[in-house]
Amino acid sequence: LSYAQRLAMKPTPTVLYEAASQTGFLISSYGAAFFCMSSAAVNSWLNVYNLPPGISPWVPVGFGVISFVFATIGTVFALRPSSIIRSIKLLPFPSSQLQGVAPPPRTITLEVAARRIAPIPLPLKHFQVKPEQVVLMNRMATRPVVLSEKQRILKQQEDAKRRKEEREYELNHLMTAPFRDAGRASSTILGNIRRGLTGEGFAPVFINGVQYKLDTEGGYALEDGMVLDRLVKIEPDPQLARSQSEKKD
Numbered sequence: 001l002s003y004a005q006r007l008a009m010k011p012t013p014t015v016l017y018e019a020a021s022q023t024g025f026l027i028s029s030y031g032a033a034f035f036c037m038s039s040a041a042v043n044s045w046l047n048v049y050n051l052p053p054g055i056s057p058w059v060p061v062g063f064g065v066i067s068f069v070f071a072t073i074g075t076v077f078a079l080r081p082s083s084i085i086r087s088i089k090l091l092p093f094p095s096s097q098l099q100g101v102a103p104p105p106r107t108i109t110l111e112v113a114a115r116r117i118a119p120i121p122l123p124l125k126h127f128q129v130k131p132e133q134v135v136l137m138n139r140m141a142t143r144p145v146v147l148s149e150k151q152r153i154l155k156q157q158e159d160a161k162r163r164k165e166e167r168e169y170e171l172n173h174l175m176t177a178p179f180r181d182a183g184r185a186s187s188t189i190l191g192n193i194r195r196g197l198t199g200e201g202f203a204p205v206f207i208n209g210v211q212y213k214l215d216t217e218g219g220y221a222l223e224d225g226m227v228l229d230r231l232v233k234i235e236p237d238p239q240l241a242r243s244q245s246e247k248k249d
Contacts, residue, residue, distance in 0.1 A: 013089040082119065
C-alpha cells in the first residue's frame with residue numbers, strides 16, 4: 001500500500017493542508033471594499049444625481065466615471081477572499097472497502113473546504129474530489145538542501161549560538177520587551193493589510209476546471225506539503241492545469 005492509502009485506512013480524516021488564520025486579511029479586504037463602495041455611493045448621490053442647476057452636463061458624466069472606477073476597485077477588493085481554500089483532507093476508506101467487501105483498487109478521496117465565489121462572506125463549501133482532479137501550478141514543498149555531516153554540525157552550532165544570543169538579549173532588555181512584541185504584532189497586522197490590498201501570497205489551484213487560491217504564507221501542510229504534492233498533479237501552464245483538472249464523465 002502507498003503512504004496515502006495507509007492514511008486512508010485511519011478511522012478519521014487526515015489533514016493534508018490547513019490555512020492559517022486570515023482574520024486580518026479578511027478585515028482589510030472587506031474594509032477597503034466598503035470604503036470604495038461607500039465613496040462611489042456618496043459621490044454618485046452628491047455629484048451625479050443631486051447637482052445644483054446650471055452645471056454643465058459633462059460634470060455628472062465625469063463624476064459618474066469616478067464612481068464607476070471606485071465601485072470596480074471595491075468589487076476587486078471584495079473578491080480577494082473568494083475561492084480561498086481553507087483545508088484539504090484525505091478521507092478514510094468506506095467501511096465496505098476496509099472490510100474487503102468492495103473490490104480493489106481502493107480509491108483515494110479528498111475533501112476540500114473553500115470560500116465561495118462571492119463578494120460577501122458566506123459559509124464555506126465542502127466538496128469531495130479525486131486527487132487527479134486537483135492540479136497545482138507549483139509544488140508546495142521545496143527541495144531540502146542536502147548538507148554534509150560537517151556542514152550539518154556547523155549549522156546546528158550556529159543555530160544554538162543564535163538562539164542563546166537572542167535569549168540573553170531578551171533577558172538583558174526586559175524593559176523594552178513590550179515594544180519589541182508590539183513591533184512584531186504591528187508587522188503582522190501590516191502584512192495582513194498589505195495582502196488584503198495586493199492579494200499576494202496565494203498560489204492558483206485548479207479543481208474540476210475551477211480556479212481556487214491556496215494560501216502559501218503560514219498554515220499547516222502534512223510533511224511540509226510533500227504528501228499533497230505526491231497525490232495531485234503539478235502543471236505550470238494555466239490552460240493545461242485547468243483542462244487537466246476538469247472532471248471526466
